[in-house]
Amino acid sequence: MAKTLVFLEHHEGSIAKGSLGVLAKAAQIGGDVAAVLIGADVRGLAEGAGAFGAGTVWVADDASLAAPLPQPRVDVLAKLVADEGFDTVLFAQSVLAADVAAGLSARLDAGLNWGLVDFDGETGKAPQLQDTVVVDVGWSSPVKLGIFRAGALDAVESGGSAEVKDAAVELEDFSTQAEMVEQAHAEQQGPSIEDADVIVAGGRGLGEPEKFALAEELAQALGGAVAATRAVVDAGWYPYSAQVGQTGKTVSPKLYVALGISGAIQHKVGMQGSSVIVAINKDPNAPIFEFSDLGVVGDLHEIVPKLTELVRARKG
């Protein structure tokens, strides 16, 4: 029977949703499913993971693990895998998880597949080359390591409870050499457009600079960032740092909402990698509709305020 370990990332006293999604997926595949929490003062989070399908939650709770640095986590995981005989270790994509998984791969000579959107216990699905091809990937090593794409899985509760056990903390000399000097939280104004999962972009169709408030409010409701086209940046409506396109930034969020944007090629090349594109434009012939998943022909000044209200209501 498969023995699966899921790495639970946590931040400020809660487990990352992405990690819980991976745990729920592991539980759905079946076998013996455990999770591991590594950090300082994290024991209190352990039991909660039971509801997402972990039979056992291993806890490495130590002051030396307080900073979210990868190498001490590799030490804890490597020992746990060896001691408990896990054959699969799964991660949700993050800056930390990628470094932990790759370090663990080299430590254990275990194959690592990344960018997974699905996994059945033996093979995984990983879209590659800007999603132009889907690769079914497998493993030839005794221990399988996999990183799931951010947001690929839902954190579904299955309502179980977990047994909490202590994992040994024995760190290598080289693993403790890097030290966290400072952690500063990003400003709470939302993500920058390059990192944002959701982008609401405004173009000339907004009509006047003040109307960017429509884009800002919708972005805030969706938890996203605001972007702009070259036309409106050139016109001085919005700062250059928010410009998406050939002469601005290239973005590939999960959701791109285009407000009053015609979809000129100069703009398209900066955002065509977005997973889902929604466009609102009053011109039924606007090129943006050719590469939008949902296009709405209409007056954005009517639609957007309503849309923002509805999104707020949904998100509670």
Add this chain to the structure above:
Amino acid sequence: MKIAVCVKAVPDAASGRHIDPSSKRLDRSGELTISEWDTYPVEEALKLKEASGSGEVVVVSMGPERAMDALRKALAMGADRAVLISDSALEGADLLGTAKALAGALEQEGADLVLFGQQSADGGGACLWAAVAERLRQPVVSQVSELTVDGSSLTGKRQTEYGYDTIRAPLPAVVAVADSINTPRYPSLKGIMGAKKKPQDARAAADVGGVEAPGTTVVSLSPPPARGEAQKIEDDGSGAEKIVEFLAEKRFV
């Protein structure tokens, strides 16, 4: 200070990147170019060398023999030397094989600092540095957007999902840099002319510690699911509701 920069020669974006269905590997038969992300660590290495007034910048890569042409761009920018690990036994190497070969070559170089770009332009695992650091048993800092090196240690500032980390580590160390760290220089005409004359060493797998069996396999390839039928609707007053329904279906709200 000696700085090694790990770079990758990737198929030129203009000629397209695709997987060869017979080998199930990236088709590298066309023109190769240095991955756009790898010009940033080359630039950073050159700046560090210039600031210290001495030292050496070595670019290290693994790839087909033709990849040496792509490495010449780094030499034209100002790197001193190129090392290319090239061996048919390494074709199709995964993370484990690549990390082992690079770490083998890097051990021989004994650099004070090993730099990577933030991702490759084709594979996109964005984690090779951590596997190499593990093999070298050195500290690793990734996604660094500001780097200072001070005698025997480095300080890197980086952005994560939650904010900004400042991390310090002693040398030797492995650092992956983000593309926000600098603006890579263009090679000068003199640099381009001089690049061919700079030392360019080819190494076989046996020279850098042998071949490690891959831990991963490619089972099959399939086209991506078609982009869902694009819907275009006229707003009849219910446009906002329809958008929210669509967003809910896609799990954005």
